[in-house]
Every structure is written in structure tokens, then in C-alpha cells.
Amino acid sequence: MDNLSKSEIETALAARLPSYTIACTLHADGTLSAVLSGPETDHFAITGIVRAHYRGPEAIARLANEILREMVMSRQGLRSSRLQALPENSVRSDRPGS
Template sequence: METLNKSQIEAALAARLPSYRITCTLHADGTLSAMLSSPETDHFAITGIVRAHYNGEQAIARLANEILREMVLSRQGLKNSRLHTPPDHSDSVKGLDR
């Protein structure tokens, strides 16, 4: 099966991820990078996608699902890191005043 070109990949991903503007870059080594941008200034980039692994419509659907999964995992990681507050060092600062 023939490898999809840039515009075909962008159109196929945009159809499956309609709330995002998709911009792809094809690289000489056969990989693909995709930048997803939403109206709420939410951006997500994924690089190193091996184009040969995603031939045809079913493979593009799988790629879209993998991208969504990575976005969810990334957001969960960001959310978890924000929930961890830095330790309170007020005791050590108070100890210096003694």
C-alpha cells in the first residue's frame, strides 16, 4: 500500500481530530512530525512518527488514536506535577532567625 502524502495525512487526521488544526512536516528520513493547535491556544507536537507504519485509512485512524492517548497522558502528567506543591521551607527560614 502506498504511503500517504502530507496533505492526505493532514486531512485524515483533521477529520478524526476536528477541534484541532493539524500541520504536518515530512522529513527526509521517512518520519513525520505533527503539530496540533486548538482555538484555546492548546498545542501539542509529536515527532518521529514513522510514516511507513501508517499506510491507509485504518492506520491513520490508529495514529489519531495514539496521538489522542499521548495527549491525555501528557495532560495527566502536567496536571499531576501542578498538584505537587513545593515543600514548605518556612520552618528552616524561621530556624535561621533564632
């Protein structure tokens, strides 16, 4: 079975991720990049998707699930790193007089 075209991939992903606008780029090396633009400033980009791994409509559902998982993991990572970062002007307990 042939690889899906750019418009077929965008249409299939948009059907599974309806709150996002999908823009794909096909690369000469057989990979795909996708930019998902959601409500307000919610954007997510994924690159290096090997198109040969996603042949046919059933594989698009798997790709959509993998993208959603990556989005969730990315957001969780951002939240945890924000929580771990100390503000520059915060008072630390190891300073004399604190």
C-alpha cells in the same frame, strides 16, 4: 501500498480530530512531525512518527487514537507535576519555628 501524502495525512487526522488544525512535516528519513493547534492556546506537537507504520486509511484512525492518548497522558503528567511542586515561598514543616 504507498505512504500517504502530507495533505492526505492532514486531512485524515483533521477529520478525526475536528477541533484541531493539523500541520504535518514530512522528513527525509521517513518520519513525520505533526503540530495540532486547538482552541485558544491548546497546542500539541509530536515528532518522530514512522510513516511506514501508518499505511492506508485504517492506520490513520490508529494514529489519531495514539495521538489522543499521548495528549491525555501529557496533560495528566503536567497536572501531577504542578500539584507536586512546592511554591518557592511556602512554609515547610521541617523548619524551626514553623
